[in-house]
Amino acid sequence: MNCINCDKQTSNPKFCSRSCAVVYNNQIQAKRKKTNACKHCGETIYRGRTYCRKCWNNRRLEKMTQALDGTTLMAEYGQRAYQRNSRIRDWARTIYANSGLPRICTNCRYDKHVEICHIQAINSFPETTPLSIVNSLDNLTALCPNCHWEFDNGLLRIDAIVKERSL
Numbered sequence: 510m511n512c513i514n515c516d517k518q519t520s521n522p523k524f525c526s527r528s529c530a531v532v533y534n535n536q537i538q539a540k541r542k543k544t545n546a547c548k549h550c551g552e553t554i555y556r557g558r559t560y561c562r563k564c565w566n567n568r569r570l571e572k573m574t575q576a577l578d579g580t581t582l583m584a585e586y587g588q589r590a591y592q593r594n595s596r597i598r599d600w601a602r603t604i605y606a607n608s609g610l611p612r613i614c615t616n617c618r619y620d621k622h623v624e625i626c627h628i629q630a631i632n633s634f635p636e637t638t639p640l641s642i643v644n645s646l647d648n649l650t651a652l653c654p655n656c657h658w659e660f661d662n663g664l665l666r667i668d669a670i671v672k673e674r675s676l
Contacts, residue, residue, distance in 0.1 A: 510522055512524050512525035512526075512529050513529075513533055514530070514532055514533040515529055541555060542555075542556075543555055543556075544556045545557075545559075547560050547561040547564050548560055548564075549561075549564040549567075549568075550563070550564055552564075573600075573604075573607075580639065581636065581637055581639055581640065594631045597631055597640065597643060597644065598625070598627075598631075600640060600644050601625050601627065601649055602625045604644050604646070604649065605625045605646070605651065610646070610651070611651070612651055613651060614651060614652050614653040614656055615650045615651055615656075615667070616652060616653075616656040616665060617653060619653040619656075622653065622654065623651040623652060624651070624652055624653070624654060624657045625649055625651060626650050626651070626652045626657050626660060626667075627643070627644075627648055628647075628648050628649070628650055628667050628668075629648050631643060650667060
């Protein structure tokens with residue numbers, strides 16, 4: 510028997526190898542084609558999408574900042590019953606990630622795993638405070654788990670570290 514793809518002699522009824530089978534079958538199957546255009550920039554995109562990846566991310570960030578400006582702590586507290594600040598911390602991680610700031614511990618410069626920490630505690634703000642103030646970049650810093658624990662337990666002072674890093 511001969512291979513359907515390359516005409517080599519084979520004991521297999523159709524193909525001599527897996528690679529020949531893949532080459533042959535990929536020529537038969539129709540490929541997914543980019544047929545639509547992004548609504549914002551006009552770049553060609555796959556069917557089923559409305560925006561290209563870049564425009565989609567930009568719109569998501571825009572919506573996020575608009576949502577933060579109008580939302581207060583009290584509105585976010587009602588979203589989750591068990592840990593009422595967890596949603597606010599989720600927003601903080603997203604804001605820090607999108608800011609472009611380095612994910613390195615502010616204190617010890619550890620970069621394998623960092624947590625985003627509120628310098629001024631969430632509970633210290635009045636409930637009418639907008640989330641944009643609670644989660645402003647001035648109130649957020651990256652700390653490794655050890656430094657975060659020290660900060661939460663009063664063994665580490667962030668204000669001294671932040672001033673030292675800015676000099």
